Amino acid sequence: MKLAAERLAKRFAGGVEALADVSIELAEGEFVSIVGPSGCGKSTLLALLAGLLEPSAGRIALDGADSPGGLLGRVGYMPQRDLLMEWRTTLANATLGLELAGVARAAARERALAEVGRFGLAGFENRRPSALSGGMRQRAALLRTFLAGRDVLLLDEPFGALDALTREAMREWLLGVWESDRKTILLVTHDVEEAVFLSDRVYVMSGRPGRIRTEVEVSLARPRALELTSSPEFAQLKARLLAPLREEARAALGAP
Amino acid sequence: MSTTGTRLALALGGRLEPRPRAAIGRRRAIAARVLPPLVAGVVLLAIWQAYVALSGVHEGTFPSPLEVARALVRDRSLLLSSAWTTLSEILLGYGVAIVVGLALAIAVSSSRLAERAIYPWLVVSQMIPIPAIAPVVVLWTGFDIRPKLIVIALVTFFPIAVNTIDGLRATDSELVGLLRTLGAGRWEILRIARLPTALPYVFSGLRVSAAFAVIAAVFAEWVGSTSGLGVLILDYGNQAATADVFAAVVVLAVIGVALFAAVGIAERLAVPWWQAQE
Numbered sequence: 001m002k003l004a005a006e007r008l009a010k011r012f013a014g015g016v017e018a019l020a021d022v023s024i025e026l027a028e029g030e031f032v033s034i035v036g037p038s039g040c041g042k043s044t045l046l047a048l049l050a051g052l053l054e055p056s057a058g059r060i061a062l063d064g065a066d067s068p069g070g071l072l073g074r075v076g077y078m079p080q081r082d083l084l085m086e087w088r089t090t091l092a093n094a095t096l097g098l099e100l101a102g103v104a105r106a107a108a109r110e111r112a113l114a115e116v117g118r119f120g121l122a123g124f125e126n127r128r129p130s131a132l133s134g135g136m137r138q139r140a141a142l143l144r145t146f147l148a149g150r151d152v153l154l155l156d157e158p159f160g161a162l163d164a165l166t167r168e169a170m171r172e173w174l175l176g177v178w179e180s181d182r183k184t185i186l187l188v189t190h191d192v193e194e195a196v197f198l199s200d201r202v203y204v205m206s207g208r209p210g211r212i213r214t215e216v217e218v219s220l221a222r223p224r225a226l227e228l229t230s231s232p233e234f235a236q237l238k239a240r241l242l243a244p245l246r247e248e249a250r251a252a253l254g255a256p
Numbered sequence: 257m258s259t260t261g262t263r264l265a266l267a268l269g270g271r272l273e274p275r276p277r278a279a280i281g282r283r284r285a286i287a288a289r290v291l292p293p294l295v296a297g298v299v300l301l302a303i304w305q306a307y308v309a310l311s312g313v314h315e316g317t318f319p320s321p322l323e324v325a326r327a328l329v330r331d332r333s334l335l336l337s338s339a340w341t342t343l344s345e346i347l348l349g350y351g352v353a354i355v356v357g358l359a360l361a362i363a364v365s366s367s368r369l370a371e372r373a374i375y376p377w378l379v380v381s382q383m384i385p386i387p388a389i390a391p392v393v394v395l396w397t398g399f400d401i402r403p404k405l406i407v408i409a410l411v412t413f414f415p416i417a418v419n420t421i422d423g424l425r426a427t428d429s430e431l432v433g434l435l436r437t438l439g440a441g442r443w444e445i446l447r448i449a450r451l452p453t454a455l456p457y458v459f460s461g462l463r464v465s466a467a468f469a470v471i472a473a474v475f476a477e478w479v480g481s482t483s484g485l486g487v488l489i490l491d492y493g494n495q496a497a498t499a500d501v502f503a504a505v506v507v508l509a510v511i512g513v514a515l516f517a518a519v520g521i522a523e524r525l526a527v528p529w530w531q532a533q534e
Contacts, residue, residue: 052433077437079430086529087452096448097438128529148438 008058036205084129097148349408357416423457
């Protein structure tokens, strides 16, 4: 297994239990999504895996080796907000990981410039982030994550703030990027369609405290195109994911 | 966001909100900025002149603007050499304050413990009445430039330090988290994220301090000095040369405004993104 978490739990100071007993596994090059109702601890789970938070219990292993000290700096992490720095150009934001890894400025620029076309940022290399559209900002943040060169990427609702059409286009684009690089990706989303379209496997989480409720294998053939979303198989998979999520939503409202 | 320092900066005419770039008519934009204060000033001077002329007040008690202008011309060489003395005190003292203020701010925001240990003493330093401490400083150092530097720096480092501390604190904690996942250590986080975040705040503090620096310089000279505009004001005052006192005050005001403007220009150069943002 590329990345494995076993019986992870997180209880915050103050007693809020965010996660209870979460076990997940990602094989090398696999695209896995986690869907769950809002507030179920999805983002907490990613922060634990990224090493930004310490689990209250449980183990995390990368490449089969336990890492008691956490995975800080060893996996790529993209938070919900793009966090582009206005005092840097788009390119200088994208090369942040390389800069911190000690790569020379010229070499870092060169590597980033080789990717700007694929990430749809050509012509905007030297503009400030405020000059970019919402979709471009997310692609710039993704470029920053990809260039940092980790082989496991944790993406926290990367398209959450985008409009529906841009979201769709970004999904197809991300799939293209993943198919050529084959990084191991764990994507957190609340959008079932997004999860089915992109993933090999989808975990469904329960409401707080978050647990893994079910796991659904997505056996749709690759490469996938947007037309796939209107096929009956796609609808069936969506329904399988939505059923437990709807139960969770009802439970959260206190209905029988 | 709204701290004592920033509120003071606002009161002194500093602006915290980003400035929209004048797209059309740069010259017109400058005129729009320069003309109103100029017209207001001329009107004020006219009223002043009219009052002195019509009320029959003694010119030695309350000089007219024209009388002050004559004094400016008459005393020009002494005013210039004194201005040079005072300006160099201000620039050096202000420079010391910037270095000390920034260093203290970085130290205070480096850890919770450092903040608890240092911050209260920064506040205490502002409780020291300058008239009480200044003669003592002169006793320690003598009548050279050092007591002036100490007094000016003591007065002006505080707004710089407090604003910088606020700025360093304003750093997005998620951004700090992201940098950590990219392998950044505390110095790299300071350089890449915290200092750039703090820069606009630093300039707020610098603008407040620029205004204080002039007053502090006059004060420092009063306590122990043989030259400078502050000394000149005292001498003229003792001779009841009121118009000449006003002339020296005018020169001081010019220094203060110039310093304030210089900080503004430096800010535009150092923080271009602050104005570019919508």
